[in-house]
Amino acid sequence: MNAMNSLQKHGFWADSITYSELIKCCVSRGAVKEGKLVHKHVCSNGYEPKTFLKNTLLNMYVKFNLMDEAKKLFDEMPERNVVSWTTMISAYSNSKLNDEALKFLILMHREGVRPNMFTFSSVLRACDGLSNLRHLHCSIIKTGLDSDVFVRSALIDIYSKSGELQKGFRVFDEMVTGDLVVWNSIIGAFAQNSDGDEALNLFKTMKRSGFLANQATLTSVLRACTCLVLLELGRQVHVHVVKFERDLILNNALLDMYCKCGSLDDAKAAFSRMSERDVISWSTMIAGLAQNGYSREALELFELMKVTGPTPNYITILGVLFACSHAGFVEDAWYHFRSMKKLFGIDPGREHYGCMIDLLGRAGKLEEAIKFIHEMECEPDAVTWRTLLGACRVHQNVDLAIYVAKQILKLEPQDAGTYILLSNIYANSQRWEDVVEVRKTMKVQGVRKEPGCSWIEFNKQVHAFVLGEKSHPQIDEVNRELNQLIQRIMEAGYIPDTSFVLQDLEGEQKVDSLRYHSEKLAIVFGLMSLSNDKPIRIMKNLRICGDCHVFAKLVAKVEHRTIVIRDPIRYHHFKDGACSCGDYW
DNA sequence: GTAGGGTTAG
Structure with a gap:
């Protein structure tokens, strides 16, 4: 700013490049006021700024998250090039305004501006729906931009997030030269789709190809260890995590690995060592304690979180209710369930109701559980009913179990476990005709039971x-x-x-x-x-x-x-x- | 002047 003031004082007008440097400086320092001042100064310059300079300003407003100002500037631009369009598309993608991003891609096409690799890698992140994605992929191949590593990693990522992991893998597999992020994309894709084995295999291949793992790689590798419950391998990864000790996401993944692998001492140590903890760290630790049978500790940690930690979210409360239901803390659960909206503004969702049903069912309050299901704001789904079925199992309530099992099978006719349970109940009541009926239905439906x-x-x-x-x-x-x-x-x-x-x-x-x-x-x-x-x-x-x-x-x-x-x-x-x-x- | 990858539940 001092630079601009002295320019002005001495009667100089800055040229486009100087202005652009000033704006970049404002963006990097997050100086909104000064940025706007530079914009004013540019406009009072007497002549129309070039597209290049306007794009810099556009980028500034986008980075400051001032989308109204950005849109206004964009609309008033007499000439918009590929950078102008891409800046807007990228902004919309980041804000998850997917429809806007896709609309802008069509509009730029109508104006005769051709998208480049920047445009595609931005717009891909906004691409929900497979038909859009296929269409976009075709355009990318036609322009030959599928060899760009940015486009490639975005493609892999969006395919895997749309449930088309194999298509993502094909994009990866066709690659001639790649970089670390492309590797991270494919390893992350398998780790997130619960194929830890393949994620770890790819990680090995990546290392053999001479790439060094970074924070994102290790996070995915830890997630793979978590889903395979490989504690010893997780510990080996921990050694490499130390290099990135300030990385919050990576530390959260490490914490989760120790919780899910049942090593609570390591989890507690990891939690206390963290220099920074966000809502995910706290939620992970609370749920981890609950999952391992330390419900009282989980609730105590939640109390500490309320005093010294970040604001709990939807998932935090789930962990808290989970802790209550697994230890039979009925009163605590009611308190947390009833106060979540008032204290943290969180509306109870299907999963919260599920925890409460589980709690009531385990505590033998089956009538209350059913009443609660009827009072739910959302329709009960198969998961809800299965929860109640678990309670019937514990409390040996055969009649209710039959009723509930039928509700589940109406919603999920492929659920092997429920068929087996139903047939067992019938067998034990000597209702052989019903047993035959269940077995027949299973055969017709092609249901096979999963072996233990x-x-x-x-x-x-x-x-x-x-x-x-x-x-x-x-x-x-x-x-x-x-x-x-x-x-x-x-x-x-x-x-x-x-x-x-x-x-x-x-x-x-x-x-x-x-x-x-x-x-x-x-x-x-x-x-x-x-x-x-x-x-x-x-x-x-x-x-x-x-x-x-x-x-x-x-x-x-x-x-x-x-x-x-x-x-x-x-x-x-x-x-x-x-x-x-x-x-x- | 514009772009890609990683964390909690289910």
Whole structure:
């Protein structure tokens, strides 16, 4: 500003380039007032500024988020080139005004201005809807701009975000020369679409091609570790995270990895070490504590957040309600549910209602839960009903379970777990005709039940055990060991629980196969392979059944081991004959 | 003077 003042004082008028430098200076310092002053000065210059200078001004207003001023300036420009148009399109894309961005692309075309790589990489981010995307992709290929790395990474990203991961991969695969961001785009695409395996494979290939990982790469790699529950690999990535210790997003991903991999000590350490924490950090930590059975701590952390942290959002409250429902804190849950709107202006959504239904159902208040469903502002969906079905399972309410299962199947006729449960209920009530009917429907619908599968990480390898499969090389040894173990814990009071009414939500319920449930095999493998001081960490695809839960508690006690089992919803930490869930899951 | 990638739930 001093520069401009002295120019003016001495009677000089700045030329376009000087003005442009001044404007850039204002933008970088976020000096809105001065920027507007320069604009005034430019206009009082007596002659019409060139398009180049106007574009700089346009960019300034966009960066200051003054879209009205930007639009006014743009409309009044006698001549608009590709930079003018692209600046506007980019602004609209950033503000998620997708329709405006696409409209401007059409308008610039009508004015005879040809889009360049800047235009395409901007407009791609605003492209929702596959037909638009296909159309745009064709135009890009026609202009030959698909070889540009910016366009390419934008294409990969938008395809993957539109659920067309394979198309995104094809764009990546056709690449001759790429850069780090293109790699990050494709690794991130697989990590975000829960294909951790492929994300990690690509990461290896990237390193072999000579690229060094940066913050974005490591964030995606951590996310891949999280979705595969690979704690040891996650720890190795942690070593590289230290280089970027001030990166908030990366640290949040690290925190989430430790929470989801069930290593709460590491998570707490990561949380306390962070130099900066945003609403995501707090929400992740609260949900992580809740998921691992530390509900009281989760609520305490939430109280601390209210006093010293950022304003809670929709997801934070979900974690809080989740904590309440998993520990049976009915009163706390009602308090948080009723006060979320008043305290933080958050309207309860379907998921919040879901947590409340879960809470009421677990606490045995099934009537209240149903009343609550009817009072919901949104229509109950399959997830809502499945929550209630879980409560019927815990509280052995057969009639309600049948009713609820039918509601689910109306909405999701492919839900294998619900069919199995329904057929079990009928079988147990000797309603054989109904059993036949359910089996027939499953056949007609082509529904197949997912086999129970558990896996454990050992020596940098994942060892998987699938019910009814003998593919693991040491399966015979594991089975022998399991039989001996069962003998040992029977002496400590283990009685196999064959009462499987409503016991299993999703299969694995044959009495004779109870003994070979995948988590039992994985536990035995852990006992055989890991040293005594290491906790046995197991992941599984279905929820743990009552019998395996008792089994794990007794093994932990008799063998003096810590066992950690992650099912699709939460963690069970078994130690000294007890589980962190307090038998409440 | 204009452009691309990464974090919490479901």
